[in-house]
Amino acid sequence: MLTSGIKRELTWVIGALWLAFGFAWLTGWWYSTSAGFVVLYIGRHLWSVRRFEKWIQGTSIDAHPPLTGLWSEVSYQVSKKQRALEKHADLNFYKSEQFKAASMLLPSAVVSIDQNHYIEWLNEPATRMLGLLRQDVGRRIEAIIRQPDFLEYLKSGDYRRAITLTLDQSRIFEVKIINYFENHRLLIATDITELYQLAQIRRDFVANASHELRTPLTVLHGYLELLTDMPHEPQWDTPLEHMSNQTVRMRAIIEDLLTLSSIEAGSINAKQEEVDVPKILEQLKAEVEQLASAGHRLKFEITPGLMIKGMPEPLKSVFMNLLSNAIRYSPDGGEVSVRWYADEEGAHFSVSDQGLGISPEHIPRLTERFYRVDKDRSRVTGGTGLGLAIVKHVLDKHDSHLEVSSMPGVGSTFGCSFALSRVVHTQKDA
């Protein structure tokens, strides 16, 4: 198959040969015409190469150079290809401009950084909200945002969760890093000051109200005990007992609300120390064995010496809440087994019971405040409805979460895991 370039060249050669043949026939100069033809043919090619070179080295290769034959076709194809490339480049440029324009309109600050944390680009809100400058492109983000929490988050490489940062003394930001496009990262900061302040008002209100209710309730409870001990008509026995039980319940709710407030306020967040979980579980076992006179079979499988970094008292309340729920929500004689062990992923705690179980639709809502699967049952068992909310918040502070698997009528397993980085082994064989 002849390409159009070769066809053009052949047409030119045949035309030129006819002319040369006519000239030689007329003049009879066959040899010199042939030699002249070869010289002119080579000369034409050399001249075309020179023009082609000049044309391709020029700034614009849009217009065709005045070439003939094969070279005309070659220059046409080159310029066609060039136009297609330019169109593609225009499209890419347009897309990137469109993306930049959209990122400018985002209400959040967006900063792109490379694998070494050098800033690649940033949007306008990043200059307003984070105090970055356009000139900061090319600088390391650590040199500009220096908060220790941020530096630790950036270094950790674990960006599944977001962090909260206070910048400019007063504004509060939720900062999240997302990996994208091989080794690049997007840092997205959203101003949550108003939301945070609203949540703070709610937290303060709950904490203050609970605190204010504590003393009157203690007084009430004291007088009720006094009345119970004083000589009284027998028909007052039941009302006094009910009132006394209700004040105990109200006190338990208030204590749980105060615990939740202090976890949320972060006042118990301060110190992370080595927590001797086996020791805590042994203590709980002794406490529960005394209480569980109802006849639950308790089974403890504890890996000795397996400690974690965390907050001892809050963690104790997690284990206690899960254990007491397993006992309260399973029938007498049921088996409750507690496991504390480690594997290559971290340390794991679980409590399994052979109790009532929970239908799947309730499971996602269990950690909501005052959420109860069965309100009456919860009241009978003396629950406050806040136990699992406390568990959730404490686990959040330990980068962990509650895992629940349950089947109605068969039983439930509540558990949580702690990352390997938190695990501390004190016994070699642990």
Ligand code: ADP
């Ligand atoms: P409560 O103080 O009412 O027990 P929690 O927050 O501890 O509140 O638990 C929330 C609800 O989850 C409980 O009311 C109960 O319905 C359900 N629940 C918790 N643990 C178990 C369990 N081991 N088996 C069955 N239901 C459970």
